[in-house]
Amino acid sequence: MNNRSIIRVLALLLFVAMLLSACGGTGAPDNRSGNEPSSLATGNGGEPRAGGTVTYGFPSPFKGLFEPAFYEGEDDLRVLEFITEPLFTVKDDLTTVPGIASWQESADHKTFTFKIKQGVHWQNGDELTVEDWKFALEVIAAPNYTGPRYYSVEMIEGADAYHTGKAKQISGIRVIDPYTMELKVTAARVNTIDNLWAYPMNKRYFAGVAVKDMPNSDQVRTAPIGIGPFQVTNIQPGEFVEMSRFDNYYKGKPLLDGVLYKVFDDKMITSLFEQGVIDIEQAPRDAYENLNKLDNITLMQSPDLSYEYIGFKFGHWDDKAQKIVMDNPKFSDKRLRQAMYYALDRQGIIDGFSYGLGKLAETPISSESWAKIPEDQINRYPYDPEKANELLDEAGYKDLDGDGLREDPKGAKLVIHFDSMVGGVNDEPRTEAMLQNWRDVGLDVRLNGGALKEMNTFYTMVEEDDPSVELFNGVWGLSNDPDPTGLWRENDLWNYPRWSSKENEQLIRDGISLKAYDRDYRKQVYYDWQKLINEEVPMIFFAERETITAVNKRLQGVKINALSPIIDPYKWWIKDSE
Known part of the structure; x- marks a missing residue:
């Protein structure tokens, strides 16, 4: 696997994040008092209503690589989960199924024909086409790509030649029409779809930006766009990201007006939830006992x-x-x-x-x-x-x-x-x-x-x-x-x-x-x-x-699973104060 050293850093960050969460193991929660952790939280607040903004807390400054091909840690991933989406869907049982893209597989399992839904739009108004996906695959396979995800394209026929500078195109990718693309892989593998890079990049938006310059470009750092339910409106590096509702989201207009992603000191997490400053955050385990005493939050738990x-x-x-x-x-x-x-x-x-x-x-x-x-x-x-x-x-x-x-x-x-x-x-x-x-x-x-x-x-x-x-x-x-x-x-x-x-x-x-x-x-x-x-x-x-996720009871529609605490945030909504 290429980029071992970069991916190793991610593994280390994962370990540190877990150790900082009280360095514990895992097991059934001790719910002798207070809230009962659940995997599907807030859903008893009546009929969903539109409007309002919620605050998502994070315990450390974010790096600000807001493009899936380049992000390195959970700090940036959480923002990306609000603003963009992959073309495939991973279900709760961790199986990969069609989403924006569906596919047919040849009898020898080496040729895939993908079709993407029409009418999916980027937040700058462009319609999503397979050219955007092809562009993302080419960026990751480029010789001067410095991110950690080459492994997710290396199975494509011709990717190695392109990556080493021996070819000017990836021979295994063929665009049939704006919504259809054929992809050939070097060998039949039952988990090709699971491993294949599934995030598009807006080709027109990145026009003129060299791959080596992308990580520090405005398109990544200050004005990122995606196909998700919320769009970035303001970034204060390392401190907060303001996002507003994307009305042309392909699944439907989100209920919330916006989301504020903000960095807070985890030592203050209990008081911040008690005061209503934070609406949702993955909580450290050493805060569990105090959070469990609060009446205004729900504790959600997932492996x-x-x-x-x-x-x-x-x-x-x-x-x-x-x-x-x-x-x-x-x-x-x-x-x-x-x-x-x-x-x-x-x-x-x-x-x-x-x-x-x-x-x-x-x-x-x-x-x-x-x-x-x-x-x-x-x-x-x-x-x-x-x-x-x-x-x-x-x-x-x-x-x-x-x-x-x-x-x-x-x-x-x-x-x-x-x-x-x-x-x-x-x-x-x-x-x-x-x-x-x-x-x-x-x-x-x-x-x-x-x-x-x-x-x-x-x-x-x-x-x-x-x-x-x-x-x-x-x-x-x-x-x-x-x-x-x-x-x-x-x-x-x-x-x-x-x-x-x-x-x-x-x-x-x-x-x-x-x-x-x-x-x-x-x-x-x-x-x-x-x-x-x-x-x-x-x-x-x-x-x-x-993972323990604390959610203010005013925030409804939140679901978490083993993959993420941010699932379908376009369904999140705020119930009236009682």
Whole structure:
């Protein structure tokens, strides 16, 4: 995958955002008092009415890259979700279906014919055509494109030649008429549509702007346009974005007059909601308890497309061969790995440090996905110190000198070094709780270097396979498609545990093979893959993250899911004060 370093930054930002949200895991919320979190909030306020402006809060200054091809973080994404849309729709179960664009696929799955709806307009009045989509694909494939999304066009026939400057056009794209486009890909893949770039760019609006200059252009920074329900009217860099209703929105005139996207200090989030200054914001977990006491808000909860894990280091990355080498025998006995899973009181840690917000995870596929295996088909690794002790005894890890700590099967002192990152106020006591769980079953697990690490230091050591890194606590974000390519193959740099097996490689290939066009076949492949991961335990899956969104009760029509807290904002409306 190209632009690894840029995308890695996004992964790190995701981890930091989650750690700052009280550094907790995930699980069922503790609702002993106050509001009951839900995934579909405000809908009991009577008949929708037009008018009014709402304020969407965000906790840090935004970068201001208001074009999907160039944005790098959630700060800019939240604005984009108000002002523009992709051509495809991703449903709550994370399947991709037609939206503005529909498609037909050839028998060999290598040619796609797309049709877009007529009458969809840009906020400058231009009608959307396939030329705008073709233009976006060309921008991302351009040799001087500096954004992180080349991977979403590289499957197109001729994209590589265009990207390397060997061709002046992308041979696999053909415009048939203003609303129809043919696209050829290099190979049949069942998830082509999931991975294909689906956001258009207004070709006429960007005329004369070189691709290398686009990120700093007025079209991106000060006067962005889209095809969504709200249009930008004013930007104060890093502070706020004012948006007004786009009356010619293709789904219908939005109910709100406008939206103010504004940066606030998260330390003041409770008082700001109490005063009615903010109408909606994703809330940090350490604000949950106080927000839950407010009568004027609804707390909404949804799973993130991410999971927290504790990875074992099985080896290192061979940069010359571009593949992993499993040469660390320390964790070769899966009974040790399974015992460490059983020894960890994940739910207790979630309840103790994250107000119970979230859900335990046992596999790296989202619980929202159609490919998630039913829990009764896998081992859920409940907190069971007795089982952990049995496995360790069986594997030959025994306390030979009576100090309460186990030696390895060869009789040598066993010390395991653990790494995690500095983040929120609870991360140190939370880490200590994990270490104590393992000490309770006789495992001497110590914080590597005696302290948590700064984010960049942590990820540099993990990615470069620093010899001192043995056990590490991280977070990975997920796409809507369950294909684990990129994180779990032997030739994936981001396979940080450096683990794989022949069965793992084969199942990943099977999941995107021609046979996988049969959804039932593909689902069974991913069930089998999850069973393998669940049994082998290359990492301990700690929890599936949960997002808490606070919404003022005056704001109605808000829906959230694993993808976003901003879904169909043209349906949002304000009810009269009671």
